Amino acid sequence: MPKLSLKGNEMPASPIRKLVPFAEKAKSLGKKVYHLNIGQPDIASPKEALDAVKNMDISVLEYSHSAGFESYRKGLSAYYKKNGLDINSDEMIITTGGSEALIFGFMTCFNPGDEIIIPEPFYANYNGFATTAGLKIVPVTAKIEDGFALPPIQDFEKLITAKTKGIVICNPANPTGYLYTKEELAQLKEIVLKHDLFLFADEVYREFCYDNATPHSVMNLTGIDDNVVLIDSVSKRYSMCGARIGALISRNKELMANAMKFAQARLSPPTLAQIASEGALDTPQSYFDEVVDEYVERRNITVDGLNAIEGVICPKPKGAFYCIAQLPVKDAENFCQWLLEDFDYNGETVMMAPASGFYATKGLGSNQVRIAYVLEKKELVKAVKCLEEALKIYPGRI
Numbered sequence: 001m002p003k004l005s006l007k008g009n010e011m012p013a014s015p016i017r018k019l020v021p022f023a024e025k026a027k028s029l030g031k032k033v034y035h036l037n038i039g040q041p042d043i044a045s046p047k048e049a050l051d052a053v054k055n056m057d058i059s060v061l062e063y064s065h066s067a068g069f070e071s072y073r074k075g076l077s078a079y080y081k082k083n084g085l086d087i088n089s090d091e092m093i094i095t096t097g098g099s100e101a102l103i104f105g106f107m108t109c110f111n112p113g114d115e116i117i118i119p120e121p122f123y124a125n126y127n128g129f130a131t132t133a134g135l136k137i138v139p140v141t142a143k144i145e146d147g148f149a150l151p152p153i154q155d156f157e158k159l160i161t162a163k164t165k166g167i168v169i170c171n172p173a174n175p176t177g178y179l180y181t182k183e184e185l186a187q188l189k190e191i192v193l194k195h196d197l198f199l200f201a202d203e204v205y206r207e208f209c210y211d212n213a214t215p216h217s218v219m220n221l222t223g224i225d226d227n228v229v230l231i232d233s234v235s236k237r238y239s240m241c242g243a244r245i246g247a248l249i250s251r252n253k254e255l256m257a258n259a260m261k262f263a264q265a266r267l268s269p270p271t272l273a274q275i276a277s278e279g280a281l282d283t284p285q286s287y288f289d290e291v292v293d294e295y296v297e298r299r300n301i302t303v304d305g306l307n308a309i310e311g312v313i314c315p316k317p318k319g320a321f322y323c324i325a326q327l328p329v330k331d332a333e334n335f336c337q338w339l340l341e342d343f344d345y346n347g348e349t350v351m352m353a354p355a356s357g358f359y360a361t362k363g364l365g366s367n368q369v370r371i372a373y374v375l376e377k378k379e380l381v382k383a384v385k386c387l388e389e390a391l392k393i394y395p396g397r398i
Contacts, residue, residue: 007131007134010131014125014128014357015124015353015354015356016037017037019353019354022340022341023035023351025340025341030347031344031347032348033340034375034383034386035351036351036352036371036372036383037352037353037372039322040374041239041374042376045240045276045280046239046280046287048279048282048283049279050276052275052276056275061272062271064268064269064271065268066263066266066267066268068093068095068269069278070089071278072274072278072281074089075278076247079281084220085220087249090256091250092247092249093247093263095245095248095263096269097233097245097246098246098247101231101233102126102202103132103133104259105229105231105248106129106132107132108255109165109229110133110165110166110198111134112133113134113136114163115136115138116130116164116167117138117139117160117168118138118140118167118168119150119173120359121175121176121355121358121365122170122175123174123175123202123358124357126168138360139360141361141364142176144315144326148173148176149178149184150184150187150188153188153191160195164195165197165198166198167188167192167197168200168202169188169201169202170205171201171203171205171218172208173205173322175353175355175358175370176317176324177318179213179318179319182216185221192224192227193223197227198227198228199227199228200229201229201231203215203231203232204231204236204246205320207237207288207291207292208291208292209292209318209319210299210318211318217230218230219249225252226252229249229252230247230250231246231247231248232247232249233245233247234277238283240280243276243277244269245269295373298374298377298380299321301380301384302371302380302384305384306371309384310328311328311391312325312326312327312328321372321374322371322373323370323373324368324370325368326367326368327369328391328397328398329394329397330396330398332354332369333356336352338395339390343390343393343394345386345390348382349386350387352371353369353371353372354368354369354370355368355369367398
């Protein structure tokens with residue numbers, strides 16, 4: 001048999017989905033499994049998006065422009081301006097999900113062997129995107145005792161070498177739910193200017209900010225237009241994960257011209273999904289207000305419930321719909337597997353994502369889990385109760 005590629009062997013498996021076989025086995029045995037492991041919202045997609053597809057009047061599903069439909073890009077530009085971001089339609093490329101936007105951005109801005117600094121814990125699939133582009137992720141650790149705030153800027157400085165070419169953040173953050181402040185972004189601006197780095201910001205959770213918190217975008221940082229790359233997506237904003245429509249955005253004209261070559265090579269983003277995404281731009285504000293109110297309640301049920309369990313530490317997030325919880329266990333991955341294989345409470349159990357998969361530094365996060373509070377409130381109450389009962393009898397508790 002011919003040898004497979006090194007890149008294929010190096011591509012990391014998803015820590016979010018690795019326990020799926022155990023969950024499937026648990027279900028086959030009749031257990032109810034509460035899925036807190038994956039950020040798939042159960043909120044209905046906007047009627048405006050679905051109606052746009054139902055009512056479309058086309059006879060051929062043609063290619064779109066490689067940058068995406070002009071009408072959608074103009075509509076998206078209007079959406080950004082309404083939200084205080086001065087982004088023009090020629091400063092964006094519509095992509096197949098935010099994932100493709102990141103891959104195009106990495107391939108455009110960096111060379112194989114370059115290093116990018118990312119605060120950890122971070123969205124685990126950044127590992128896969130970096131591997132695709134041949135990059136090395138250099139982690140800078142955010143601490144649970146600080147609520148996962150931006151690490152001190154001197155910690156970034158210590159990691160910068162001749163190979164360092166960029167910094168990547170997620171704001172609000174997956175997996176911690178942390179929302180970066182205006183002051184923290186200003187600190188990043190200074191280090192980006194000092195070392196002439198690219199600053200990538202994944203802002204797909206912009207609409208999910210709580211307790212009257214305001215999201216601050218890197219696109220509003222002045223004096224670094226050529227350094228900033230924004231990643232966006234409809235997946236979470238409109239509960240349209242299956243649409244696979246994202247955007248790569250930058251005011252750096254040379255960057256966008258080169259990124260367009262990658263966009264042309266893959267031809268175009270999907271037509272039907274762009275129609276749905278353009279329709280979603282007409283979603284009324286009431287939709288977002290209701291969603292945010294719902295997630296605040298879900299967050300409070302989950303996080304307050306977790307913190308009421310003896311030995312559990314869980315900072316309350318200001319955004320997104322994730323939290324990281326530190327558990328009184330030796331090994332969170334073993335605990336998560338045990339929950340599915342050996343435990344149930346009244347025929348029910350919980351599936352979570354071991355947080356070690358969201359850290360690049362070996363050994364970190366070994367007693368932590370990432371939880372996505374995307375279930376109905378009554379189910380979250382039951383899920384937290386399952387965890388409480390499980391921790392009372394788990395053999396590996398410390």
